Amino acid sequence: MKYILSFFIAAATLCRFAGTGLCAAENRLINIRAALPVFSPAKSSFTLKYTPLQNLSLYAGNISFGGLWGSFSSSAPASPQPLKKAERSSDVFYTSYADKGLFPLYAAADASFADIKMSCFIGVEKSAAAEKVFPSSLADYSVCAGAALLLPFTIGIRTKDFPRYIQCTWTSAWKRSFIDYNRPESWFLQRPPFAPFYADTLIQHLFVCGGQSSFSLQASCTANPYGMPSYSAQFDAAQKFGYFSYNALAFFCTRDYLNQNGSFENERIKVFINPQLRLSFRKAIVQSVHAGISAGIWYDDKTTNAQKTSAKNPDASDAWKSSVKALVKINAAPAEAEFGASLAPLNLLHSACTEQTVLTPECSVRFKGRKTGDTAFSWNAGIEGTLYPARKKVLSGVKAESGCTGTFTVMQKINCTASAAGQLNCTMPKNREGAAFSGSVKFKLALKRAAEKRNVRAMRIRPGLNAYTEFIFKNSGLDKIKGDIVLKLSL
16 A cells, blocks of 8 residues: 555656646647556557647557548447437547557548548557467457548538528548458358458548538448448538437448448448437526437348247347437536436337347436636436336336545646545346345546646646546455556657
8 A cells, every 4th residue: 555655756746746737738749648557567559649749749659540441440430319409519630549458550640721630540450369369479469540631611502592602511531441350249240251351441421501501421241251332421400599409320230330440230231310409597596408309210230130040930020120219318516417318129020029129218417516716526427227117116226326526636736636426236037036236336537737828838748647446245255356547648
């Protein structure tokens, strides 16, 4: 214990007397970030950012790619949340720092000129099968590359029913990765095995926004290990009518569509609608009420493949599934409450509720204190239940969680964020005898140098410290303890 306390004291002293503010570091020509976990050195990361020009950035090391790049790993979009934002950002791809470990390693470049954005990268990846092999060989590593181009343009329309100008953004992205066959753990093979190969995927994305309306169209083409290429298409639409708004989503892909992460896309057809209602009140205790419903249907190809290898051979309509989720958010500052429920999966083509259908009611409350200077406090609590309507169970499980977060300044130049969260799960077996309990308690602490208002040009180290400890409990008591201390340095 005394060694841990000594480490925290030394890190706080380093944060106090070394480094400059975040703003000063981000505006520099060279920015270096490094993260070193004390108990898991294999998860260390290093990133170098070099900005020779204002519109040009060069990266090297551990990098994260967001936005449109995520469609290469999973082509099917996630089901929209009931309170999803009605607009989709036109900035569909971006590059940022990452703390994922030593691999993969990338070298990337981002450039922009006259609102035209370009991005490209090349990296070295390690296959998932070789992660636990030590020492590793050169055969365990593969090269991946990608490039993207964003081109904005404006269309003028002379019509009274439409806005004068419509903002459009066209994006083209390409990625090449090495894909190996992931052998399943089951006895039956849903798909025939294939030889490892380099797969190319091309994605075209069009975003159109005008007034209170916006929609996007995305199409992709990827290599297929069984012969002909595979295709996918996605359509998103959003519309606002005063207090009312809605989102619509439609997705389709051909059979045996292979993602860049080596997994086949099972949700080949997906359609969702999301109507929302937002009400605002002036000079009232309740400031706003936001309600939304997300309902949709999708086709699960994994269920179809399982039917072919199953001896029971159930009805083919079981592959069509649906879900409904509703959520109401009430804001009465400084408190915020949410009430919702979800019912999934449903089979509307055969019988609404199946043996796998789960009804999940939930309720949560959040309190956010007023920020006084550099001090802020927030507290949240929630409870969630699990019911199986078809199994005639009144209650199958309960999940309760709560947490608090505080931000304050110590020694005048160190920002400290401390949080504590707890979770309790109660699962009731079929015989309703002897409920199973499990839970966890997690503590987090983050220290970093406070940002200075003046611009300091001297290059100094800006340190940071992140630490967390998690205690996991079960019926018998303490099960295991997880935790780590991460020291971060930036230039």
